[in-house]
Amino acid sequence: MAHGHDDHHHGPAKGITRWLYTTNHKDIGSMYLWFSFAMFLMGGVFALVIRAELFQPGLQFVEPNFFNQMTTMHGLVMVFGAVMPAFVGLANWMIPLMIGAPDMALPRMNNWSFWILPFAFAMLASTLFMDSGAPNFGWTFYAPLSTTYAPSSVTFFIFAVHIMGASSIMGSINIIATIINMRAPGMTLMKMPMFVWTWLITAYLLIAVMPVLAGVVTMMLFDIHFGTSFFSAAGGGDPVLFQHVFWFFGHPEVYIMILPAFGIVSEIIPTFARKHLFGYDSMVYAVASIAFLSFIVWAHHMFTTGMPLAGELFFMYATMLIAVPTGVKVFNWITTMFKGSISFETPMLFSIAFVVLFTMGGFTGLMLAIAPADFQYHDTYFVVAHFHYVLVPGAVFSIMAAAYYWLPKWTGHMYDEALGKLHFWLSFVGINILFFPQHFLGLAGMPRRIPDYSLQFADFNMISSIGAFIFGFSQLLFLFIVVKTVMGGKKATAAVWDNPEGLEWTVDSPAPYHTFSTPPLVK
Amino acid sequence: MLLKNKLWLGLMTAVLALASTELFAAWDLNMMQGITEISRETYRLHMLIFGICVVIGVGVYGVLAYSLIKYRKSKGAVPATFHHNTKVEMVWTILPFIILIGMAIPSTRVLTQIYDSSESELDILVTGYQWRWQYRYLTEEGEEVSFFSNLATPDEQIYNVAAKGENYLLEVDQPLVIPANRKVRFLLTSADVIHSWWVPEFAVKKDAIPGFVNESWVIAEQTGTFRGQCTELCGQEHGFMPIVVEVVEQAEFDTWLAGKQADAAAIAELTNQEFTLEQLVEQGRTVYNTYCVACHQANGQGLPPAFPALTGSAVATGPIEGHANTVINGVPGTAMAAYRNQLNPIDMAAVVTFERNGLGNAVGDMITPAEILELQAAAE
Amino acid sequence: MAKAEDTANGYEAYYVPEQSKFPIWASFGMFLMVYGLGNVLNDHKAGIDMTTSSWIAFLGFFTLSCVLYNWFATQIRENHQGLPSAQLKRSYVLGMYWFIFSEVMFFSAFFGALYYVRFMAVPWLGGEGDKGVSAILWPDFTPTWPVVSNPNPDLFTNPEESMAWPGLSGALSYLPLWNTILLLSSSVTVHIAHTALKNGERKKLNLWLGLTVLLGIVFLFLQAEEYIHAYHELGLTLNSGIYGSTFFLLTGFHGFHVTLGAFMLAVMWFRSIKGHFKPEDHFGFEAASWYWHFVDVVWVCLFFFVYIF
Numbered sequence A: 001m002a003h004g005h006d007d008h009h010h011g012p013a014k015g016i017t018r019w020l021y022t023t024n025h026k027d028i029g030s031m032y033l034w035f036s037f038a039m040f041l042m043g044g045v046f047a048l049v050i051r052a053e054l055f056q057p058g059l060q061f062v063e064p065n066f067f068n069q070m071t072t073m074h075g076l077v078m079v080f081g082a083v084m085p086a087f088v089g090l091a092n093w094m095i096p097l098m099i100g101a102p103d104m105a106l107p108r109m110n111n112w113s114f115w116i117l118p119f120a121f122a123m124l125a126s127t128l129f130m131d132s133g134a135p136n137f138g139w140t141f142y143a144p145l146s147t148t149y150a151p152s153s154v155t156f157f158i159f160a161v162h163i164m165g166a167s168s169i170m171g172s173i174n175i176i177a178t179i180i181n182m183r184a185p186g187m188t189l190m191k192m193p194m195f196v197w198t199w200l201i202t203a204y205l206l207i208a209v210m211p212v213l214a215g216v217v218t219m220m221l222f223d224i225h226f227g228t229s230f231f232s233a234a235g236g237g238d239p240v241l242f243q244h245v246f247w248f249f250g251h252p253e254v255y256i257m258i259l260p261a262f263g264i265v266s267e268i269i270p271t272f273a274r275k276h277l278f279g280y281d282s283m284v285y286a287v288a289s290i291a292f293l294s295f296i297v298w299a300h301h302m303f304t305t306g307m308p309l310a311g312e313l314f315f316m317y318a319t320m321l322i323a324v325p326t327g328v329k330v331f332n333w334i335t336t337m338f339k340g341s342i343s344f345e346t347p348m349l350f351s352i353a354f355v356v357l358f359t360m361g362g363f364t365g366l367m368l369a370i371a372p373a374d375f376q377y378h379d380t381y382f383v384v385a386h387f388h389y390v391l392v393p394g395a396v397f398s399i400m401a402a403a404y405y406w407l408p409k410w411t412g413h414m415y416d417e418a419l420g421k422l423h424f425w426l427s428f429v430g431i432n433i434l435f436f437p438q439h440f441l442g443l444a445g446m447p448r449r450i451p452d453y454s455l456q457f458a459d460f461n462m463i464s465s466i467g468a469f470i471f472g473f474s475q476l477l478f479l480f481i482v483v484k485t486v487m488g489g490k491k492a493t494a495a496v497w498d499n500p501e502g503l504e505w506t507v508d509s510p511a512p513y514h515t516f517s518t519p520p521l522v523k
Numbered sequence B: 001m002l003l004k005n006k007l008w009l010g011l012m013t014a015v016l017a018l019a020s021t022e023l024f025a026a027w028d029l030n031m032m033q034g035i036t037e038i039s040r041e042t043y044r045l046h047m048l049i050f051g052i053c054v055v056i057g058v059g060v061y062g063v064l065a066y067s068l069i070k071y072r073k074s075k076g077a078v079p080a081t082f083h084h085n086t087k088v089e090m091v092w093t094i095l096p097f098i099i100l101i102g103m104a105i106p107s108t109r110v111l112t113q114i115y116d117s118s119e120s121e122l123d124i125l126v127t128g129y130q131w132r133w134q135y136r137y138l139t140e141e142g143e144e145v146s147f148f149s150n151l152a153t154p155d156e157q158i159y160n161v162a163a164k165g166e167n168y169l170l171e172v173d174q175p176l177v178i179p180a181n182r183k184v185r186f187l188l189t190s191a192d193v194i195h196s197w198w199v200p201e202f203a204v205k206k207d208a209i210p211g212f213v214n215e216s217w218v219i220a221e222q223t224g225t226f227r228g229q230c231t232e233l234c235g236q237e238h239g240f241m242p243i244v245v246e247v248v249e250q251a252e253f254d255t256w257l258a259g260k261q262a263d264a265a266a267i268a269e270l271t272n273q274e275f276t277l278e279q280l281v282e283q284g285r286t287v288y289n290t291y292c293v294a295c296h297q298a299n300g301q302g303l304p305p306a307f308p309a310l311t312g313s314a315v316a317t318g319p320i321e322g323h324a325n326t327v328i329n330g331v332p333g334t335a336m337a338a339y340r341n342q343l344n345p346i347d348m349a350a351v352v353t354f355e356r357n358g359l360g361n362a363v364g365d366m367i368t369p370a371e372i373l374e375l376q377a378a379a380e
Numbered sequence C: 001m002a003k004a005e006d007t008a009n010g011y012e013a014y015y016v017p018e019q020s021k022f023p024i025w026a027s028f029g030m031f032l033m034v035y036g037l038g039n040v041l042n043d044h045k046a047g048i049d050m051t052t053s054s055w056i057a058f059l060g061f062f063t064l065s066c067v068l069y070n071w072f073a074t075q076i077r078e079n080h081q082g083l084p085s086a087q088l089k090r091s092y093v094l095g096m097y098w099f100i101f102s103e104v105m106f107f108s109a110f111f112g113a114l115y116y117v118r119f120m121a122v123p124w125l126g127g128e129g130d131k132g133v134s135a136i137l138w139p140d141f142t143p144t145w146p147v148v149s150n151p152n153p154d155l156f157t158n159p160e161e162s163m164a165w166p167g168l169s170g171a172l173s174y175l176p177l178w179n180t181i182l183l184l185s186s187s188v189t190v191h192i193a194h195t196a197l198k199n200g201e202r203k204k205l206n207l208w209l210g211l212t213v214l215l216g217i218v219f220l221f222l223q224a225e226e227y228i229h230a231y232h233e234l235g236l237t238l239n240s241g242i243y244g245s246t247f248f249l250l251t252g253f254h255g256f257h258v259t260l261g262a263f264m265l266a267v268m269w270f271r272s273i274k275g276h277f278k279p280e281d282h283f284g285f286e287a288a289s290w291y292w293h294f295v296d297v298v299w300v301c302l303f304f305f306v307y308i309f
């Protein structure tokens, strides 16, 4: 029989079963990260199909119906397959290391959370090959387009959402249990690293809204297969009911995709500014208030559905409020750099770009929050520009920053700094060529989710598409750099950077298979 | 790297500044000011918020750029040790809050204005269909005028075989016509999925939701042609259901309306006329290519399972009444719409006859508009 | 054992299990189950034969069940070996709390929907409130709750009657009332069982726990009765518009959770007969009883918001 003690001297098992059967937070973290990168490429390829079709007016490559499938799958895969799993992967790797815990609280369930995902996305992707075609109703799948008028593959979409929801819920339960219950002695809540804080709050958001998503797809399932009328006025239901329930999930969801990013940036900036994070406490309170507000702003996605005036006003005001705590974070990051001693390694470059470009996305967000103005912006490329600025140079850049920042800790090797910088600059320039012109397209009146457009939009679409391919292919460089670092490279010290804060830097690089089997003492 | 970064920041603010000047509004860089009080109010609001964001942006990015230049390790900067300052933190929590209040006030004003759709002088019921708009003028009983507005751009242009016209994808067969300087109220709804009716120059964008009615209104201050598009994903042709509005002087509008009412009467007349199978098949082909082809395809093979084939199908070769009824009443709970309120009896008779004698079918029978009318009556 | 060995600075090792086959097989079973289910539903809609799909779904369900059975068995065995430290047990407790919270959120989605249709959508369709204009589409629809005549009765057949509270006169023959009494008392009985367990009174524990399971089963039986009544006498079905939709999904999902809860308690009953659980260590039992209390609370909300008001 197993002895709790001896376990910790074992290394990883040999062969494939190491990955299939593992209970080790580091293995599981790595699997999450690789999976999410694969999904990033997949969702990216869909995006490149979209951009290729939009390169010129007219229909060149794909039929409108397939274009809608691409848009839908791109959104779903990027949100649920790329960004969320990447953050969960980082949580798995880093949280136990950062709080001095031997592993995640519930190691077996941890592996279950992961292995559901490949199955869920295999099922989702398989819809592309069904003769009804893949879901084509947008990642927001508004009823009745997603119910009465949906391709039959919608059933598999619904079940895919169900099981990936189960995965997220188990994952976040695990994270909460770990953070609440397994901090090393002396690691009080207000001593936790920001990344841990942001993840704790994110996990609560997940537990609160994932079940609601499950609820709304269940209503769809019954409308489609069992004759209920939740979203059909003929039976006393309301299509707008769908939107309310969906966005009650959907808006917190977008913060689920940014809070961990805030955490990452708050780890990296102090290290390379060689200065303590400015305003730790206010950072924590800011994240908490953003999380709270995220529950009462959902209908800012529905300004044009003709809500009663009072509703429009309430959701407009509540939404605008979010600028305050978010501003606090931006100001704190900048003040952390102010009077620091800054060096520009790749993780820092991505973090600075994050601060700049996320803030831009935030500004456009605030413009969208102004209900009467949103009547002009809504469902145009201005919205597309907004959310890509917060999602790509926001969420995705933070993930890349994290990868470069912790890669030496994971692999024991330094990545190639020159290549890293090259990757950054290609991404940075590419992303702005890709998404900046979309602001103009939106303001000039180009709607979203269209495979073809009138002539006045031609120039900016062409520029945007060029940017897409620059940014896209530079991500293959990222893949190359990571693989190169895993294979070998300059040995990394335990601290890696010059005296960074945090327990993860007290263990060797690469981090041993089992760390903190007996917790460190935190003063 | 710094130089690049600075350059980029400079460039960005430059672009923003340019975008904000009226001059460039014409260059499709910025929101259009439009031709109504509301649209101008909206534009001003947009510029105000945008301006504030640019100012804050310049401040924020300025400090950032300064720190990046001044406090570089390579320049031997030594890190300070401070890590919080309650005063400053208070300031940058409260200041944005005040700015936001400043933004909220005008926004509230404009929004309340937009929401006041009372005292309209003309009501128009706008109904979204996959994938066309129907306009019904709610005038006195019996006088009601109603027609459909379809994309007029030919496939040759869309599939790049013919050169694209200047109003590519923004042209329709029958535009909506409204009088200038009158408060026109739109009642928006949908027959199938959610659509959204948007004309940028009116700053009117409202969802058309099946089973519910949304209100919106416009007082157009200039005559002319104004174009917009459906802005809610509504299926495969979502990108191909434009909106064109002709704003004309009241007098011109009245004559136009009278003309329309006359046409309606004429159709009713025609319905009782005799038609030959050939006539019907001919007309049916055009109707089919506007209304049915998207789903059932040009060759009648459809896109099973969602969109069944017509060639050799049970319906299209079975009893003609059944076939006609499917077209008249649609198939509830599927994508097959009830064309009773989209097509006049003549067109329905024509398209049914065509489907039975074209698309590789050769049933040889025909149905007259009169018979369609009977079936329709029976259905009600 | 494990405990004794590593008490370096008084720390009791946190048991991290070696490799485990359970997760991946559980995922696979889960996948087969939903994939099969999806095919079943689509076949049914398309009128195709469903046997293969049904088998896939069943196979998946079977795999999942077997895995879970062994998973829990292992968990219990490890507990008897004393592997889990007090800290690990706190992790279990936290896990159960937040799982129940997620269930609460699932139900609130449906309660939210009920609130919305009842106080907004339906009145609007009937010409009341801010979006009353919508009534021009439904000239002969009058908004009432419960909705017994739908805007379009051809698509959604009207129920003859709703499940609404019959007034004190008919109270005694009103099943939901009895169900409420049943569930409330079952919460009490499970609590008595729990205290008995804490005081190490095994007989009393078995008795009251068994009684709880029994009450649960009777509840489910009456619930089935009610559904049959609804379908056959009242013509109230999933297809009778928004009232039927909200009624059956809310009560249905609750019924499903009662089934789960009763099953858990039954398992606990057998375990207790086999002599599992110690007065100071019986997490399995506690988890099940918390779940039961939760299901009970949900019912109380149902009783008021779905039936009475």
Ligand code: HEA
Binding pocket: A140, A254, A255, A257, A258, A300, A301, A319, A320, A322, A323, A324, A326, A327, A328, A330, A358, A359, A360, A361, A362, A363, A365, A366, A368, A369, A370, A374, A377, A378, A379, A383, A386, A387, A390, A391, A394, A395, B053, B056, B060, B096, B097, B099, B100
């Ligand atoms: C990571 C994801 C993310 C994040 C962080 C945000 C952040 C914000 N979003 Fe965004 N949003 C999305 C993802 C995100 N959004 C997505 C995916 C959609 C589209 C969904 C779909 O339809 O497909 C969307 C759509 C969307 C809409 C609907 C648009 C429409 O469809 O018509 C609105 C409207 O209010 C909105 C608002 C905001 C606001 C106010 C913020 C705020 O949080 C921003 C706050 C930040 C700042 C304001 C900048 C920093 C602050 C300062 C420097 C302080 C001083 C500033 C001021 C006082 C102005 N978003």
Ligand code: HEA
Binding pocket: A040, A041, A043, A044, A045, A047, A048, A050, A051, A071, A072, A074, A075, A076, A078, A079, A083, A137, A138, A139, A140, A384, A388, A391, A392, A395, A396, A434, A448, A449, A450, A468, A471, A472, A473, A474, A475, A476
């Ligand atoms: C985090 C989420 C995320 C991310 C990272 C992205 C990334 C990108 N997105 Fe997208 N996007 C969304 C979330 C995201 N998006 C959402 C939610 C929507 C709304 C969907 C909807 O309307 O329903 C959307 C919609 C959307 C649209 C609007 C579509 C429409 O309205 O019809 C467009 C158009 O340009 C677009 C483009 C892009 C591009 C070019 C990228 C690029 O960043 C992608 C970068 C490209 C790659 C990473 C490809 C790498 C691979 C290769 C280079 C090929 C090599 C291949 C192999 C090795 C197999 N996205």
Ligand code: CUA
Binding pocket: B128, B129, B131, B194, B195, B196, B230, B231, B232, B233, B234, B235, B237, B238, B239, B241
């Ligand atoms: Cu109609 Cu989009």
Ligand SMILES: [Cu+2]
Binding pocket: A250, A251, A254, A297, A298, A300, A301
């Ligand atoms: Cu939002």
